Amino acid sequence: MNGILRGYWCECWTQNLNTDQQPTLHASFDAHSATQADRWIAITLRTITPALDNAASEQAWEWLYEGRIDTRRALLRAEPCAVTVAQADTRITWTVRPVTFVPLAHRRGTELPACAHDFKPHATD
Secondary structure (H helix, E strand, O other): OOOOOOEEEEEEEEEOOOOOOOOEEEEEEEOOHHHHOOOHHHHHHHHHHHHHHHHHHHOOOOHHHHHHHHHHHHHHEEEEEEEEEEEOOOEEEEEEEEEOOOOOOOOOOOOOOOOOHHOOOOOOO
16 A cells, blocks of 8 residues: 555653552654664653663663663564653653554545544534
């Protein structure tokens, strides 16, 4: 099929381990290669490392120096991956999973699928 691209959907979640609260999504990113997906995690980890406690910082650097290659290999095999760092009572998890990006229908010069006409915009007050 023309226009379909394989890539990776990346997300960053946090969860407070002392509450029943569900994890919170903080960021998402569409990567078009395994390299781009694992680079997103690496850049984020390097950015936040100075603010982490010693244990969390060690977890981050361990992945950066040792675990990153395993993550890259898994992504190249189209396997989902997760990287987790625990900071005090907060767990931060980056997830990456292989996806197929389907192009959106262009609204000009093309008949949209029937389901497009079922969409009703949400009314605002």
